[in-house]
Amino acid sequence: MIQDTWEVTSHATSKQVTLYRESGYLKFGRIFTADEIRALAEHVDQMIAALPAGKRPEEMDVPHFNDPWLFRYLIHPRVLDVIADLIGPDIVLWSSHFIAKPAGDGKAVPWHTDGAYWGKRLKPMKVITLWLAVDPSTIENGCMRVIPGSHHRVAAEMDAYEAVDPTRNVFNARLKPELFDEKTAVDLELKVGECHFHDAWTIHGSNPNVSPNRRCGYTMRYMPADVVHHENATDRGRSHRIYLARGEDRTGGANRYSPIPDF
Numbered sequence: 001m002i003q004d005t006w007e008v009t010s011h012a013t014s015k016q017v018t019l020y021r022e023s024g025y026l027k028f029g030r031i032f033t034a035d036e037i038r039a040l041a042e043h044v045d046q047m048i049a050a051l052p053a054g055k056r057p058e059e060m061d062v063p064h065f066n067d068p069w070l071f072r073y074l075i076h077p078r079v080l081d082v083i084a085d086l087i088g089p090d091i092v093l094w095s096s097h098f099i100a101k102p103a104g105d106g107k108a109v110p111w112h113t114d115g116a117y118w119g120k121r122l123k124p125m126k127v128i129t130l131w132l133a134v135d136p137s138t139i140e141n142g143c144m145r146v147i148p149g150s151h152h153r154v155a156a157e158m159d160a161y162e163a164v165d166p167t168r169n170v171f172n173a174r175l176k177p178e179l180f181d182e183k184t185a186v187d188l189e190l191k192v193g194e195c196h197f198h199d200a201w202t203i204h205g206s207n208p209n210v211s212p213n214r215r216c217g218y219t220m221r222y223m224p225a226d227v228v229h230h231e232n233a234t235d236r237g238r239s240h241r242i243y244l245a246r247g248e249d250r251t252g253g254a255n256r257y258s259p260i261p262d263f
């Protein structure tokens, strides 16, 4: 059996940066130590155990708004070092979301781009997502899948979507199948603690989890500090907090940043 050595990386090589820009995604290694990942997994177990009746574990969106402890991951220097390699030194924390698909009946994530989902709230749309494997993420338990190079099209607006059954899917719409070739999809399997990155315009999704193992990913989302957050253009009118994680604002003062809480 091959031993899984746990190496921690805090920078992307120039080859990885080029690969990310060309393909719209990047399979990466581990940024957090084994102890840090163990602590996060325990925290997630407690969060899931505390969910109110009827709330699905795929839906733990923006948990950091009410849980400052998560900032030790979201603005960890090693994370920000890698993000800086990929998008530059001025970094805004845009969002985060645990998508934990329970064993046996985990929902699918329909094919989509994040850029279309967040609509007109961000200009220009330059979000990068770090998807961190809290559990091993495999083809069997519904790992994330991407369409390589699809971010170059930047065409996937909301009218390119059609309805799907929300009881079986994390969202109620999917990108129309005729707009891309699902046969070109790449499965992004990860060992626990590994991560991958994707661009806001990369077409991606994942299958349901019918396996005996939970699949939990923590999506940690960042953007360069020249992106303007149009607070009044939120799709559901809800307020959304953003945080200047590193460097300086580059919007000329257009954004309102929330203070980073004590963690």
Ligand SMILES: O=C(O)CCC(=O)C(=O)O
Pocket (backbone or CB within 6 Å): 099, 109, 114, 129, 131, 142, 143, 144, 145, 204, 205, 206, 217, 219
């Ligand atoms: O966790 C998944 O399967 C999909 C994640 C996703 O849609 C995202 O990170 O934008």
